[in-house]
Amino acid sequence: MxxxxxxxxxxxxxxxxxxxxxxxxxxxxxxxxxxxxxxxxxxxxxxxxxxxxxxxxxxxxxxxxxxxxxxxxxxxxxxxxxxxxxxxxxxxxxxxxxxxxxxxxxxxxxxxxxxxxxxxxxxxxxxxxxxxxxxxxxxxxxxxxxxxxxxxxxxxxxKLVADVGLVGFPSAGKSSLIAAVSRARPKVADYPFTTLVPNLGVVTAGETTFTLADVPGLIEGASKGRGLGHEFLRHIERCAVLCHVIDCATMEPRRDPLTDLEVIEGELAAHGGLEDRPRLIALNKIDVPDARELAELVRPELEERGYEVYEVSAATHEGLRDLTYAMARIVNARRAATPPPAPKRIVIRPKPVDEAEFTVEREGDVWRVRGVRPERWVRQTDFRNDEAVGYLADRLNRLGVEDRLRELGAKPGDTVLIGPEDDAVVFDYDPSVQTGAEMLRGPRGTDPRLEGR
Missing domain, CATH: 2.70.210.12 (GTP1/OBG domain)
Incomplete structure (x- = not known):
């Protein structure tokens, strides 16, 4: 494997x-x-x-x-x-x-x-x-x-923390683009799904430095589990800008820039939470003559829809400078609009003085005591030592557990459980046993109150 x-x-x-x-x-x-x-x-x-x-x-x-x-x-x-x-x-x-x-x-x-x-x-x-x-x-x-x-x-x-996320169909040239504008060296090949994991690159455009994420290729139905993209859609949730990388040189049937854009936008909408992210469009592979003609043909329509469109070639680096500066401009605007993080402060939240420290509930034929303090005391008790068990009884009595059981109608001999359901300690309710350290008489490790019980 x-x-x-x-x-x-x-x-x-x-x-x-x-x-x-x-x-x-x-x-x-x-x-x-x-x-x-x-x-x-x-x-x-x-x-x-x-x-x-x-x-x-x-x-x-x-x-x-x-x-x-x-x-x-x-x-x-x-x-x-x-x-x-x-x-x-x-x-x-x-x-x-x-x-x-x-x-x-x-x-x-x-x-x-x-x-x-x-x-x-x-x-x-x-x-x-x-x-x-x-x-x-x-x-x-x-x-x-x-x-x-x-x-x-x-x-x-x-979830990757990146400023710009590249999205698009497999083999659209996302890996080639991130390799051309940064020092990242993702795997590049001429077959679909070459990129199996997200890649991160650091890009510098003028005085702005930002991170660029290459998300593995999306296909129609990715948000429902098809292909690889559904596993990585969450990685673009933190991106400030989304850049569609569209392959203008594809020879696949029923594929064209406008259709590709609509399919990817549909998957992003199905994933949810990305509606407010600015979009850029990179019409890629214009080094191919037919792809350049197609990019020039669809660019006006994309601009009419409100997109910023850039014709680029990851192979020859044509148009990449304008694209990275456009990314930097939007990233700077998003950073300026985001308030600076508040300094971390130590927040102390004391418990209310009247907060109940334990609860007693009837569960069928038994009584169950729950609470942080009684459960902790039980875990700390060595039940092989009678004096330790007597000390636990004294602590529970001072906390008011016995009085609460009496108020709720517990009878001598009733079963009392303290602790979680899968690891509770079982006691027999016996209010006749006197409590208090002053009752102790005998060798260390013994408690005469527990003899014969």
Missing amino acids: AVPTFVDRVTLHVQGGDGGHGCMSIHREKFKPLGGPDGGNGGRGGDVILEVDPGLTTLVDYYHSPHRRAGNGKPGQGSHRAGADGEDLVLRVPEGTQVLTPEGELLADLVGAGTRFVVAAGGRGGLGNAALASARRRAPGFALLGEPGERRTVVLEL
Whole structure:
């Protein structure tokens, strides 16, 4: 199977690093039998970050390696030593990359060198028992687990960022034209669909420098999936100017400049969103005598329709100077009409003080508790340690979960689920259990309130 060199759409599976576990440790030193807890906190897991690199033009790296994961945080240690944070994973992407959910929802549009987007956040590190100590729980016999990193599946879709887009039928001479006016060297041959991927070139006209995109040839029905053009129509969505490259020397039946223009305009209209882009027309291949005569014949009618028309030859470079200066003039006008980008500011959006921190709903015979805080607390609990489970019960009670269940009519023995549907933790509702660290009596890691239950 051929290995693609240009990829403009990939599905990426990413995962942030897991947070390191907190440490349960008691300080031990000669002549100091009551040294107290000294377990350090776990390190934060690394984030997976997408960053724009202007030097890239394809997503091929993620086609070959679609699974990426950031570094895990290190666990805490005794003597109050915190674990190291996990290393962030920075993924370089081309400018113009859009980040979408598998359902098509836009998450980020990455334009501008250095623009970043955290696509998968790392998990928080767990607290060590030194951080969990309080006046009533002086020497906790447990620590909190690190949170798992965020798992996410996203679609990366590239839309080229170019000032001018060349559109037209296959073999109209688009690749030859971009090679003649820039240093781009696309493949040029005398058969249809020579260009299989978009090409970018940088053009200088006077004091103006702009980018020119050569989009693979369109045919009738491209917007519905025929040919190759339907895969690349999105690459012209960011272009400020569209230039029709029309082959005046074609020998194919039922082909002429006016018909070609109408077919391509029909496909652009079917794709949508391009109605406001200025159009230029390049009647190409006038180095062929019959093509020159045809170009001179159709030019008045095209100008009557409101188009700027230029007769050019990519082979002899005739007319290319006037065409590139016309492109530069329209590009300058579009740039002047576009307001400068607003400086990026850090926006802090605090949550309302009365926002509910959890919800309790009846689902058949069970009660389900949802909320960021209770779900995070469950993930951080080591259920092999009775004291850690008791600490979780105390936290949920202080948050008001038990009171809310009582208000909604929960009965002793009812099943309570906390967490997502596919990974929930199951509890039995028992309001008779007293809460509070002052109830603790016994060895570390145990909780007498849970004995026999």
